[in-house]
Amino acid sequence: MGLATSRRGFLRAASGLLVAVALPLKTRAQDAAAEAAVPAAPAVPPGAFIHVAPDDTVTVIVKHIEFGQGPLTGLATLVAEEMDADWSQMRGALAHADDALYANLAFGMQGTGGSTALGNSFLQMRGAGAAVRQMLVETAAEAWGVPPAEIAVARGRISHPSGRDSGFGAFAQAAAQRPVPAETPLKPPEHWVLIGTDLPKLDTAEKSDGRAQFTLDLYPEGVQVVVIERPRSFGATVKSWDDADARQVAGVRAIRQLPQGIAVYADSTFAALKARAALKVEWDLSAAETRTSQALMAEMTAAAREAGRTVEESGDLSGLDAPGVTLLQAEYSFPYLAHAPMETLDGVITLSDGRAEAWYGCQFPGLDRPAIARTLGLPVEAVTVHVMLAGGSFGRRAQGSAHFAIELAEVAKAGGNGSYKLMWTREDDIRGGYYRPMTVHRLRGAITPDGRIAAWENVIANQSIVAGTAMEMMMQDGLDPTAYEGSINLPWTFGGHRVAWRRVDGKVPVLWWRSVGSTHTTMATETFLDELLEAVGKDPVQGRLDLLRPDATRERAVIEAVRDLAGWQGSKQGDRGYGVAFAKSFGTYVAQIVEVESRDGQPHVTRAWCAVDCGIPVNPNIIRAQMEGGIGFGLGAILHSTITLGENGAVQEGNFDDYPTLRISEMPQVEVTIIRSDEAPTGVGEPGVPPIGPAVANAWRALTGQRTRALPMIQAGGVV
Amino acid sequence: MTTITINGTQRTLDIDPDTPLLWVLRDELRLTGTKFGCGVAQCGACTVMLNGTPRRSCVTPVGMIEGADVTTIEGMAGREFDAIQAAWRALDVPQCGWCQSGQVMSATMLLQQLPAPSDQQIDEAMAGNACRCATYHRIRAAIHDAARTLEG
Ligand code: FES
Numbered sequence: 115m116g117l118a119t120s121r122r123g124f125l126r127a128a129s130g131l132l133v134a135v136a137l138p139l140k141t142r143a144q145d146a147a148a149e150a151a152v153p154a155a156p157a158v159p160p161g162a163f164i165h166v167a168p169d170d171t172v173t174v175i176v177k178h179i180e181f182g183q184g185p186l187t188g189l190a191t192l193v194a195e196e197m198d199a200d201w202s203q204m205r206g207a208l209a210h211a212d213d214a215l216y217a218n219l220a221f222g223m224q225g226t227g228g229s230t231a232l233g234n235s236f237l238q239m240r241g242a243g244a245a246v247r248q249m250l251v252e253t254a255a256e257a258w259g260v261p262p263a264e265i266a267v268a269r270g271r272i273s274h275p276s277g278r279d280s281g282f283g284a285f286a287q288a289a290a291q292r293p294v295p296a297e298t299p300l301k302p303p304e305h306w307v308l309i310g311t312d313l314p315k316l317d318t319a320e321k322s323d324g325r326a327q328f329t330l331d332l333y334p335e336g337v338q339v340v341v342i343e344r345p346r347s348f349g350a351t352v353k354s355w356d357d358a359d360a361r362q363v364a365g366v367r368a369i370r371q372l373p374q375g376i377a378v379y380a381d382s383t384f385a386a387l388k389a390r391a392a393l394k395v396e397w398d399l400s401a402a403e404t405r406t407s408q409a410l411m412a413e414m415t416a417a418a419r420e421a422g423r424t425v426e427e428s429g430d431l432s433g434l435d436a437p438g439v440t441l442l443q444a445e446y447s448f449p450y451l452a453h454a455p456m457e458t459l460d461g462v463i464t465l466s467d468g469r470a471e472a473w474y475g476c477q478f479p480g481l482d483r484p485a486i487a488r489t490l491g492l493p494v495e496a497v498t499v500h501v502m503l504a505g506g507s508f509g510r511r512a513q514g515s516a517h518f519a520i521e522l523a524e525v526a527k528a529g530g531n532g533s534y535k536l537m538w539t540r541e542d543d544i545r546g547g548y549y550r551p552m553t554v555h556r557l558r559g560a561i562t563p564d565g566r567i568a569a570w571e572n573v574i575a576n577q578s579i580v581a582g583t584a585m586e587m588m589m590q591d592g593l594d595p596t597a598y599e600g601s602i603n604l605p606w607t608f609g610g611h612r613v614a615w616r617r618v619d620g621k622v623p624v625l626w627w628r629s630v631g632s633t634h635t636t637m638a639t640e641t642f643l644d645e646l647l648e649a650v651g652k653d654p655v656q657g658r659l660d661l662l663r664p665d666a667t668r669e670r671a672v673i674e675a676v677r678d679l680a681g682w683q684g685s686k687q688g689d690r691g692y693g694v695a696f697a698k699s700f701g702t703y704v705a706q707i708v709e710v711e712s713r714d715g716q717p718h719v720t721r722a723w724c725a726v727d728c729g730i731p732v733n734p735n736i737i738r739a740q741m742e743g744g745i746g747f748g749l750g751a752i753l754h755s756t757i758t759l760g761e762n763g764a765v766q767e768g769n770f771d772d773y774p775t776l777r778i779s780e781m782p783q784v785e786v787t788i789i790r791s792d793e794a795p796t797g798v799g800e801p802g803v804p805p806i807g808p809a810v811a812n813a814w815r816a817l818t819g820q821r822t823r824a825l826p827m828i829q830a831g832g833v834v
Numbered sequence: 835m836t837t838i839t840i841n842g843t844q845r846t847l848d849i850d851p852d853t854p855l856l857w858v859l860r861d862e863l864r865l866t867g868t869k870f871g872c873g874v875a876q877c878g879a880c881t882v883m884l885n886g887t888p889r890r891s892c893v894t895p896v897g898m899i900e901g902a903d904v905t906t907i908e909g910m911a912g913r914e915f916d917a918i919q920a921a922w923r924a925l926d927v928p929q930c931g932w933c934q935s936g937q938v939m940s941a942t943m944l945l946q947q948l949p950a951p952s953d954q955q956i957d958e959a960m961a962g963n964a965c966r967c968a969t970y971h972r973i974r975a976a977i978h979d980a981a982r983t984l985e986g
Pocket residue numbers: 869870871872873874875876877878879880881890891892893
């Protein structure tokens with residue numbers, strides 16, 4: 115096992131390329147993506163995805179960025195399965211930017227997001243593996259003078275009953291000369307030996323001993339470190355600047371104005387930071403957002419009190435106003451959130467006479483590469499983007515605006531020929547915008563005198579993530595589904611229901627944050643549902659099961675599974691509160707139960723149980739890891755996180771001291787159960803996040819009687 | 835001029851004494867296993883061993899540690915480190931990996947001090963090491979796992 119991410123290692127492996135990338139391309143990839151919701155069989159030569167080296171190692175070229183969610187291992191598993199390879203011979207490497215070869219079949223361009231990596235690759239990678247296996251078998255058959263049908267492949271060995279036996283490497287060169295088979299059957303699931311097993315991850319060893327190479331670790335010859343002084347108010351521009359003191363700092367090479375701010379170029383990181391601190395910049399706030407979070411929240415709350423535009427409606431809503439019903443109402447407010455990936459945004463770019471080469475944790479190569487080319491006035495072919503391992507993303511690197519790629523290109527443009535390493539500090543990151551949108555939910559529910567939930571209404575106000583960006587194509591008839599996903603298509607049977615969205619435009623840049631709309635919709639709907647169940651005197655688990663549509667079998671299975679895993683006894687036992695929540699997001703079904711106690715009057719989560727149905731579980735080890743990580747990530751946010759705009763709209767938080775992240779002492783014991791399934795696999799990177807917040811809030815309510823209407827929970831005024 | 839020993843080799847550095855050790859390690863010596871996460875001693879990604887104890891290299895001006903003995907993840911060795919490495923691999927602890935050098939440094943130094951730490955001792959020793967991927971559940975389990983192998 116291992117990672118083949120170093121360029122040198124990669125070129126060495128290239129000597130034994132099985133199928134050259136230069137093979138004539140079939141260009142069906144784009145059409146196939148457009149046609150098929152279920153990704154089509156590979157239209158790209160398998161050599162673009164699989165390299166077999168003379169030493170038998172098989173390197174899978176992974177078209178998705180790896181930042182911990184596991185595609186490197188997941189996609190290699192699919193290839194290894196169909197090749198009948200041994201796991202120990204598998205390696206992974208990240209593909210460079212090339213839409214023709216490496217498009218996400220769910221997007222039609224290269225990119226990672228929406229927990230689609232495994233799902234869109236499921237048939238494509240297996241197809242590539244099966245094709246390469248067949249080419250190896252045919253080559254061996256020819257060499258041994260036996261019919262291909264008599265050849266067996268298992269655990270990386272090709273063998274014939276006559277006793278002949280070989281690894282893959284010996285036939286790699288010759289197999290590369292063969293035509294790619296038009297069609298190769300895929301193994302039926304009952305023959306799988308790797309899919310569904312706990313294979314160790316390919317990148318663990320290098321990430322445990324400091325060897326894994328990330329963007330910031332690159333030091334091309336003569337590289338200058340660049341940091342940028344940016345405005346504290348979103349939309350502000352440079353009025354004037356004075357760099358007299360900054361220029362005195364030893365090691366400073368240049369100071370230039372870019373559209374993004376004032377850039378310092380220096381020989382070392384410390385010189386760049388020291389010089390930046392010595393800059394004096396005056397900002398023009400005339401076009402900036404200067405309102406405080408409080409003012410923005412007031413605007414959002416007022417918007418949520420309007421009717422909004424209906425996005426889903428069914429049944430009879432009259433129950434909301436009928437005489438005799440009990441009407442429950444609640445408003446939930448959600449702050450802006452920064453993603454704060456552990457590795458801040460950073461990138462390396464080399465510009466040399468009409469060519470640019472960039473290395474960074476590029477999540478949307480399909481958007482970034484043309485953006486770099488445009489900024490530099492170069493043809494796209496003159497720009498190479500190498501996708502690096504990235505220290506987390508949580509959505510932060512998936513930029514419809516390509517703002518980081520553009521900034522990196524601006525740095526090179528202003529610097530001229532040379533190599534540059536652009537680094538954001540943690541303060542740049544926390545104050546840099548592209549937040550989970552501030553959101554308000556207004557919920558109303560009606561309960562009939564005989565104890566039924568007769569009607570449900572949810573009005574959501576927030577800023578659109580995709581409107582006005584390159585992702586605008588995700589808008590549906592003026593509606594941005596990411597603004598309210600998770601609030602519609604709920605599995606519960608209410609008498610009548612209505613969900614509406616009120617779009618509120620703003621100047622604070624917003625972006626998807628791990629699980630996107632479901633970060634707030636699940637919190638609002640699953641805590642409000644608990645309130646209604648409480649009002650009708652039902653147990654939170656049984657009440658949910660009773661409310662499920664009859665056809666909601668996968669929902670039922672995860673709720674029952676988590677109930678059994680946790681040994682659910684009710685929502686309060688002694689000095690412990692228990693809460694449950696369910697969410698379907700990105701096609702994956704997750705139910706969680708938590709155990710919460712009060713420590714110094716604050717919620718402390720001691721245990722969490724999780725049941726997940728993500729279709730065929732390709733690698734249970736990764737699924738469990740993503741559930742554990744999703745729980746911790748979501749928990750940190752609901753307990754601690756808020757981005758607050760203060761005077762002149764300046765973000766008040768700046769680092770992990772005032773934008774706290776979950777610490778190990780706050781991490782619950784987590785138990786995960788995975789539902790057996792033969793449905794197509796769906797993602798796991800995001801779906802672990804949505805249920806944790808409402809499960810904790812529901813447990814806290816059971817324990818203390820306090821409702822959570824605003825986040826974070828641990829903050830004066832957060833718990834009401 | 836500042837002289838320090840790094841991973842067993844004495845280095846004399848002609849450098850601004852205010853420069854944090856982190857950037858000396860990375861920019862000057864290309865020891866890139868030590869990571870930047872916050873720059874203000876809040877995340878632990880930059881943890882190194884300084885004279886045998888954990889130190890946040892991002893807030894350690896190199897001029898202040900004249901004569902010190904520094905070990906980075908690249909220079910780590912010994913029973914505790916090997917046990918931690920084996921446990922990290924067995925449990926597939928890392929996700930994105932960015933924080934993991936710091937986690938491994940803190941965990942190794944914990945086991946050097948306390949061969950069989952309790953959950954609470956682990957939480958205390960590791961509280962300064964943030965992991966945005968929240969691999970904490972496995973970190974805790976892996977430290978116990980490593981402690982068990984050390985016991986024999
Ligand atoms: S970078 Fe030193 S503690 Fe965060």
